[in-house]
Amino acid sequence: MNSDDANRLGTVIRSIGSQQLCPAIDAALKAVVDFDMSCAYLFRFNQPALLVHDGYNARVTERTLKAYLRGGYLLDPFYVACTNNHPSGLWRMSELAPDSFFASGFSISRDIHPCVSSHHGSLIEEIGFIVPVQARTALVYSLMRGLDKGAFEPAEMQRLAALTPVIDAVLGQHLQLAHADDLADPEESDSQLEDAFVEILQGQLTETQRYVAKLILQGHSSQSIASTLGISEGTVKVHRHNIWQRLGIAGNAELFRLFINYLVKQ
Missing domain, CATH: 1.10.10.10 (Winged helix-like DNA-binding domain superfamily/Winged helix DNA-binding domain)
Incomplete structure (x- = not known):
């Protein structure tokens, strides 16, 4: 780790519990790979999705974002993975998506899919760190890049995946400090339908x-x-x-x- 990396990590650690954390994480990850947009959502089964970080850089319309938060997230492979207790780590959306997902209405809809509403259109790849918090509850920190720049390469994925323990620790602690109320008393449910x-x-x-x-x-x-x-x-x-x-x-x-x-x- 060089001095620049150490300084970026120090900024991340000092920002835990504050609104400056996710921008600090973005800055640190930008030093590892190039990406165009980021976001972080807290996904809880049968509870509204919570936007923890908006790093869309004004490329997603307010209308689309509102529709996603009203219920579009229910069709998001990351939400489904989180509420089915998927293991932590870095995942491509394509690894989590059902077999016909990329031909589905959600995948191509500008109405409720933030990535599709961006200036890149549907030619965008999304990857995300899944940070499990408790049963059927996890935070997803996503990075997105237009495919005009090329999909995330295996070497880039490896560099990011190596940071998983740090991402898990930092975001897990952040949620306990900044979003304790959102994690309190989760309702136990064996339902398969929201x-x-x-x-x-x-x-x-x-x-x-x-x-x-x-x-x-x-x-x-x-x-x-x-x-x-x-x-x-x-x-x-x-x-x-x-x-x-x-x-x-x-x-x-x-x-x-x-x-x-x-x-x-x-």
């Missing part, structure tokens, strides 16, 4: 159909849904057919539009 999904589809679908609809929205194919639920693809197709009939829609795109309309009306 309230927002229930509200959107309440009274129209059975519990199983609502869960299948959730997986569709999150970017799972019929094969992936069948594997997740331990049922046949044929049964999944029956569920899809019944969902479309009950909701009076024709397919995935219209299901996603129902979801978007719900968020916009909140």
